[in-house]
Amino acid sequence: MRKFWMILLILCFQLSSLMMFSVDALAQKDTLIIGKQDDTASLDPAKGYEAGAWVLLWQMYETLVTFEGDNYIKPVPGLAESWELSEDGKTWIFHIRKNTQFSTGNPVNADAVVYSLHRAIALANPSSWVLTQFGLTEQTITKIDEYTVQMMLNKPYAPELFLACLIPPVASILDPVIVKEHEQNNDWGSAWLEEHSAGSGPFVMGEQVRNKSYVLERNTFYQRGIPKFNRVIVKVVPEPVEQMLQLQERQIDVALNLQPDQVQELVNTQDIRIFDTLSFFFTFIGMNNAYPPLGNSNVRKAIRYAVDYDRIISNILQGTGEKIQTFIPKGLFGYWPETPYTHNIEKAKQLLVEAGYPEGFDVELKCLNYSPWIDLALQLKKNLGDIGIKVTINQGTGAKLMPELFSSRKEFQMYVWEWGFDYPDPDALAKSIAHSDSPGDDATIQAVAWWCNYVNLQTSKLVEQAASELDSDKRQALYRQIQEIILDDGPLAILYTQTYQHGVRSEVADRISFPSIIWVPFPILK
Structure with missing residues (x-):
């Protein structure tokens, strides 16, 4: 799936080299050390298909x-x-x-x-x-x-x-x-590229210890800007608390994956600065239209009215999020900031009556088994319970849930998940969410709509039309029309887009910058 949980992120590092860096060495600021949560599956740019890989690939290619x-x-x-x-x-x-x-x-x-x-x-x-x-x-x-x-x-x-x-x-x-020199068994050099780089970007791959650290060395042939550091080390630190501790102890210069609790502890620390980055990902409830109650448009609308969006953002996210209900996020062509759904229990109950479910119904909600997903599922259980929908939460790891949610089996009734795009154009999201001529369409392309058994011939046609429209103004109008339909009738309830918070040591803060949304190479060129 194009899960690209494409959004922020950055460059590389190596644990064995890291152990050789003292505080004095760090003070020279020749090396930038970054802590991030996820590792990469592949460093071949033709294979790397997730944020963990993109963080590194964008620096080398x-x-x-x-x-x-x-x-x-x-x-x-x-x-x-x-x-x-x-x-x-x-x-x-x-x-x-x-x-x-x-x-x-x-x-x-x-x-x-x-x-x-x-x-x-x-x-x-x-x-x-x-x-x-x-x-x-x-x-x-x-x-x-x-x-x-x-x-x-x-x-x-x-x-x-x-x-x-x-x-x-x-x-x-x-x-x-160089790639052809290292081909093995007609693999186009893919095996060699897992350990080396062959690009023209500002950095080249140095030493690495998979799932631990990656070192990027300055590319001396790069002519379109001068890196502010001769070496960038990206260290895999899965736990946000550990990132915070390493930031405090000067073991890393940048912590990419802090949670609100860690930010609150660091916010008044004199030698650490906090940067906010609005992501391109949104969190949503997916509703399987093959499950009879959820196949009714008024039921889906009732669920959207039942959600207490403000409480989710203020309590669960501790303010590090922004309400969004349309599928094209802020900062992307076609963004439409419409948020008609508010926490309205009476409206939601009336819609259930009109749908033929005055007493509500039972439904299973699947979610990942860690925060904030568990907390979010519990909040949704309470909100839906207030209108008579009795929710059973089914937690699981990503390895367990993904085959159940994102396959032709479609083994779910409702789930809560995060979504983004494979390329920065509304077409990537529209194809996922609004295009599905029939339940048998290719899941690789149709994604959310296909998995949710949502069929809408009108939006499918509009998505295809928008992809081929050469006039930007007309294309923008088409995406507005698609979003209006999905907002009213679609198979999901979009909840929010999250703001990611990064901790940066003050001694390097002026030498790097965080744009409002990180998607492209980490900005560390002079």
């Missing part, structure tokens, strides 16, 4: 286009200095930036671009659909000259959509010379 600062709406030149789109909307020409080198000193040119995108498509890993959804194949991506590449799509697509899909790590440009 570049793509043809990128974002600047915290503007996640307008793509800007990356390795491509410019591009053109044909009149029919199907042929793209990219002009590669000259005099750019990989960390090996080899040139970044059209051969490298064509090889890298061919490689991502040929490997056919789960993330490859981000490229192949446009009909791209090894035959439709071709070299025109040394610094010019042509891509031919199977039909016109919104320019913002296609460019956004050239930003995730799957579209990274690799050095074909």
Whole structure:
């Protein structure tokens, strides 16, 4: 699934090297040490498909286009200095930036671009659909000259959509010379890339101890900015409390995954600063329309009115969240800040009466077995209980719940989860939540709607129309219409988007910056 729990995050490190750093060494500020919660499954950019991988990959690799600062709406030149789109909307020409080198000193040119995108498509890993959804194949991506590449799509697509899909790590440009030297059994160098890097980004992979630490060393061939640190160490620290302690003891400079309790303990600490980062993820209740009560639109609406959104944000999140009820988050093209549902028990009860469930019904709610998910499930149980819906909570690990929720078996009635996108365009979310011509559609594309047995031919058609709309204003209007329908009738109740809080030691705080939403490389260039 495209769970990309794509959102904040950062770079790399290594535990054995970390043990050699004293306080005096840290004071030199040649090395930045970051603590983060999740590890990575793969460091091959054609395979890495989750935040833990992206944190590292974005530091070592570049793509043809990128974002600047915290503007996640307008793509800007990356390795491509410019591009053109044909009149029919199907042929793209990219002009590669000259005099750019990989960390090996080899040139970044059209051969490298064509090889890298061919490689991502040929490997056919789960993330490859981000490229192949446009009909791209090894035959439709071709070299025109040394610094010019042509891509031919199977039909016109919104320019913002296609460019956004050239930003995730799957579209990274690799050095074909060094990768080919390390191929094993036709693996396109994938095994070698788990331990090494072959990109043109500001850092290269150094030593690593999987599930413990990753060291990134400065790329001396990088010419588009100077890293503020010669080395970045990313340390895997699963427990937020441990991150706090290591931050206090100067074992790390940045703690990425603090919870409100830790923030409250640190907020008045003189040598530590707290940065807030609004995420692109939203938390929601998914409702299986195949379960008779939840197949009724008025029941789903009653559940949305029963939720006490303000209490969830103030008590469970301790203020580190923002109410959102539409599926395109703030900061993304198409955001619509409509929040019509309030905690209204009488309204919710009336809707249940109209739906034919005046006494309520029984329902199972699945959630992860740790905070804040357990607390959230308990709050929802109380809210729904107030309108007669009797909730049984079923807790489980991610390994247990994911096959039950995200498979063709659809073994759930309701669940609470977090969702984001694979690429920074509303199309990624609209396809997940509002497109499903029938329950048999491809789950890889249809995601939430498919899993929830939600079928809406109108929104499916609008999603396809928006993906191909070349006019930005018309496209924005289409996403507004889609969100209006889903807000009223859809298979989910969106609760909030969370604000992530990071602790940063004061001695490095002025040398790094946190935009309003972290999605692209950690901003540590001069």
